[in-house]
Structures are given as structure tokens and as C-alpha cells.
Amino acid sequence: DGGITQSPKYLFRKEGQNVTLSCEQNLNHDAMYWYRQDPGQGLRLIYYSQIVNDFQKGDIAEGYSVSREKKESFPLTVTSAQKNPTAFYLCASGVVGSNNQPQHFGDGTRLSIL
Amino acid sequence: AQSVTQPDIHITVSEGASLELRCNYSYGATPYLFWYVQSPGQGLQLLLKYFSGDTLVQGIKGFEAEFKRSQSSFNLRKPSVHWSDAAEYFCAVGSVRGRDDKIIFGKGTRLHILP
Numbered sequence: 001d002g003g004i005t006q007s008p009k010y011l012f013r014k015e016g017q018n019v020t021l022s023c024e025q026n027l028n029h030d031a032m033y034w035y036r037q038d039p040g041q042g043l044r045l046i047y048y049s050q051i052v053n054d055f056q057k058g059d060i061a062e063g064y065s066v067s068r069e070k071k072e073s074f075p076l077t078v079t080s081a082q083k084n085p086t087a088f089y090l091c092a093s094g095v096v097g098s099n100n101q102p103q104h105f106g107d108g109t110r111l112s113i114l
Numbered sequence: 115a116q117s118v119t120q121p122d123i124h125i126t127v128s129e130g131a132s133l134e135l136r137c138n139y140s141y142g143a144t145p146y147l148f149w150y151v152q153s154p155g156q157g158l159q160l161l162l163k164y165f166s167g168d169t170l171v172q173g174i175k176g177f178e179a180e181f182k183r184s185q186s187s188f189n190l191r192k193p194s195v196h197w198s199d200a201a202e203y204f205c206a207v208g209s210v211r212g213r214d215d216k217i218i219f220g221k222g223t224r225l226h227i228l229p
Contacts, residue, residue, distance in 0.1 A: 004157070040123070040221060040222075041221060042220055042221040042222050043158075043204065044219075090157055090158065092157075092158075102158075103160060105157030105158040105159070106157050107155070107156050107157045108155070108156070108157055
């Protein structure tokens with residue numbers, strides 16, 4: 001079955017450490033997205049990509065980085081510059097076009113600080 | 115700038131009762147509107163979407179939503195809820211401007227179902 005796979009499901013970060021969250025999709029979608037979800041805050045867009053080797057900052061990109069070397073993969077790195085990284089991170093994918101929106105979501109990665 | 119407001123943080127209804135979740139948006143042109151549902155610890159699932167045409171939109175799981183331009187609203191409804199509908203629901207509004215495609219999510223409404 002097609003879908004989005006996020007790993008790991010739970011991740012712990014030490015102070016000063018960079019961590020990378022994986023997102024893989026086999027839906028053949030061109031667009032991929034990373035969202036951060038905090039309790040009572042809804043989803044906020046971190047980065048998005050509409051084509052391989054290209055990506056744009058979302059609303060809260062500071063302290064995060066991404067790459068899009070393959071269509072299927074859009075990993076997110078939470079750097080040590082992100083001072084409040086504890087959150088639920090959701091990856092999504094969609095079809096690029098005039099009605100573009102994230103159509104499929106992964107099951108998320110919960111990141112916590114040790 | 116576009117925005118979306120979900121006025122109710124929590125809603126509690128009895129199983130079998132009707133449901134309406136409110137969503138108000140702010141956008142300068144005709145918006146693209148969405149409703150998503152999220153079960154605990156899971157990702158979001160798209161329930162329905164409105165782009166144009168008929169203002170009453172049918173979605174999955176027996177949900178529907180009505181776009182009312184005069185009220186800037188896109189409320190989600192279901193005639194009879196089931197215990198499995200307990201989840202968090204997010205309304206979202208879309209901005210489509212070439213490569214700058216993205217959507218803005220509301221803060222969510224958590225639905226509780228009484229047996």
C-alpha cells in the first residue's frame with residue numbers, strides 16, 4: 001500500500017545535539033512538507049518542497065534544515081540552534097498543482113529533550 | 115494574511131447526536147478550505163475539501179461541510195456521531211500563489227463522545 005513512513009516514532013535529543021527525522025513516501029508525490037505540532041497550537045509549517053533539489057522555508061524554519069535529494073525522501077534535521085524542539089513532527093506529501101495541499105500524512109515523530 | 119479560527123477548543127456530544135464544528139477564515143479571495151481529523155498519536159487524515167462549485171461538500175466517514183462566503187465560514191457537520199469519531203479536528207485554508215502553495219491550519223477542536 002502507498003503511504004508515508006516516518007521514523008523513528010519517538011526520538012530523544014541531548015543538549016547541543018543535531019537529530020534527523022526520516023520521512024519516506026511511495027505515493028509518487030512531488031510535494032512534501034514538514035509540520036510541527038504543539039498542544040493547542042495546530043500545525044505550523046517548517047519547510048516544504050515541490051521538486052527534487054528545491055525547498056522553501058515555512059513559517060518556523062529557524063533551527064531546522066532539510067534536503068530533498070530524492071523524490072521519495074525529505075529528511076528533517078533539528079539542529080542545536082532550535083532551543084525548544086520538544087514537539088510532535090508530521091511529514092506530509094501532496095500533488096503539486098493549482099489545488100495543492102498535503103494529501104497524506106505520516107504517523108509522526110515525537111521528539112523530546114533529555 | 116490568511117488565517118483560520120476554530121472557536122471551540124473542546125466539544126462534547128452524546129453518541130447518536132448531531133455535530134457541528136465551527137470554522138471561520140480570513141482570506142482576500144476565494145479560499146481553498148479543508149477539514150482534517152487526527153486520532154491520538156497519529157497523523158492527519160483529509161475528511162473533505164472545498165475548491166469551487168457546490169458549497170455543500172461531502173466527505174468521508176459521513177461528514178459534510180458548507181462554505182458560506184457571507185459568513186466566512188466552513189463548518190463541519192455530521193448528523194449522527196459514533197464513538198469512533200472522538201478525535202481532534204482541524205480546519206485549514208489554502209493559499210495558492212504559484213510556487214508559494216501552502217495551507218494554514220486552525221488550532222483544532224477536540225471532540226469528545228459521551229456513551
